Amino acid sequence: MAHTVTFHPQQLSLSVPDGQSILQAALQQGFYFPWGCDAGTCRVCSGRLLAGTLQLRHQDTTITAGSPLADAVLCCLAYPLTDITLEVPRVQAPGQFPVQTVSAQITTVQQVNDDVKIVQFRLPAGKKIRYSAGQYCDLLIDADTSASFSIASAPREDRILELHIRANPDSTSYPVLAPRLVPGELIRMRLGMGDVTPHALNGADKILLLAGSTGFSQIKALIEYLLQVGDPRPLHLYWGGRQSADLYLHDWVEQQAAQHSNLHYVPVISDQTDWNGRKGFVHKAVLEDLQDFSGWKVVGGGSPGMVYAALDDFVAAGMKPEQMISDVFAYAPR
Numbered sequence: 001m002a003h004t005v006t007f008h009p010q011q012l013s014l015s016v017p018d019g020q021s022i023l024q025a026a027l028q029q030g031f032y033f034p035w036g037c038d039a040g041t042c043r044v045c046s047g048r049l050l051a052g053t054l055q056l057r058h059q060d061t062t063i064t065a066g067s068p069l070a071d072a073v074l075c076c077l078a079y080p081l082t083d084i085t086l087e088v089p090r091v092q093a094p095g096q097f098p099v100q101t102v103s104a105q106i107t108t109v110q111q112v113n114d115d116v117k118i119v120q121f122r123l124p125a126g127k128k129i130r131y132s133a134g135q136y137c138d139l140l141i142d143a144d145t146s147a148s149f150s151i152a153s154a155p156r157e158d159r160i161l162e163l164h165i166r167a168n169p170d171s172t173s174y175p176v177l178a179p180r181l182v183p184g185e186l187i188r189m190r191l192g193m194g195d196v197t198p199h200a201l202n203g204a205d206k207i208l209l210l211a212g213s214t215g216f217s218q219i220k221a222l223i224e225y226l227l228q229v230g231d232p233r234p235l236h237l238y239w240g241g242r243q244s245a246d247l248y249l250h251d252w253v254e255q256q257a258a259q260h261s262n263l264h265y266v267p268v269i270s271d272q273t274d275w276n277g278r279k280g281f282v283h284k285a286v287l288e289d290l291q292d293f294s295g296w297k298v299v300g301g302g303s304p305g306m307v308y309a310a311l312d313d314f315v316a317a318g319m320k321p322e323q324m325i326s327d328v329f330a331y332a333p334r
């Protein structure tokens with residue numbers, strides 16, 4: 001169960017699940033929100049309740065719009081009991097807050113198949129760095145070279161950020177980046193970009209996550225986030241690759257699916273004769289299983305070819321184009 005908070009005058013809406021404060025929900029969904037202590041002492045997160053009812057943590061206090069307490073509600077302590085409208089200056093939704101550039105240090109590098117490395121970075125301490133699950137970053141490798149990667153982890157308290165980096169000797173950036181992918185290396189990073197965030201999934205009853213190879217990285221961050229906040233909606237992941245080794249975190253996904261009954265996982269392999277599971281193109285496997293797209297939101301993570309093939313075939317099968325979101329639509333428009 002969740003309630004909707006509408007921020008005035010920005011007209012932004014935030015879904016706050018039961019058990020989360022308004023501040024927690026806003027931060028986890030990648031909003032910029034003024035805050036300091038998350039404990040009810042600094043008062044930086046104060047807002048004015050314009051409509052609805054909420055409850056304050058640690059106090060048996062219920063506040064309704066129009067009551068004297070409604071003028072200064074501390075959002076880190078506030079739990080909506082109904083849909084509410086709140087005035088909080090400076091709140092910004094994911095994609096609206098400023099892009100930040102930081103130096104991040106590589107902590108681990110793990111080669112997970114012939115081509116892909118999972119690289120973890122630690123973001124600097126003492127700085128509030130805001131990004132949302134599903135967003136991407138640019139590695140600023142040197143003065144002339146940068147490369148974009150989906151962030152493969154939801155925002156974490158320990159400031160670890162994960163990328164899945166595929167070796168691509170044909171690109172101009174990878175040969176410059178590859179020798180620097182070692183623990184201890186400091187790399188400049190620009191982050192907080194992209195509109196494919198949990199916020200973009202508001203209003204959907206069911207979520208279809210379609211991933212091709214390392215397109216899974218963005219999908220992983222969304223899965224981590226949605227499971228972490230206890231989002232009860234069905235999540236159906238279809239992850240496709242040519243060989244089973246392309247599904248380099250297959251065991252991790254199976255483990256998550258075993259622990260969360262709303263996560264359903266279908267691995268699909270196109271080019272391996274001894275694979276006993278689903279075969280062929282990943283989006284065709286979706287079409288074999290799904291005849292009615294109503295209530296679904298689809299996230300496409302993968303190459304432009306894969307994402308547009310899926311879009312075209314899903315639309316032909318009855319999906320509305322606005323039901324699908326993907327970074328591909330922004331960086332490779334057609």
Ligand code: FES
Binds near residue numbers: 035037
């Ligand atoms: S963040 Fe300090 S009072 Fe809410």
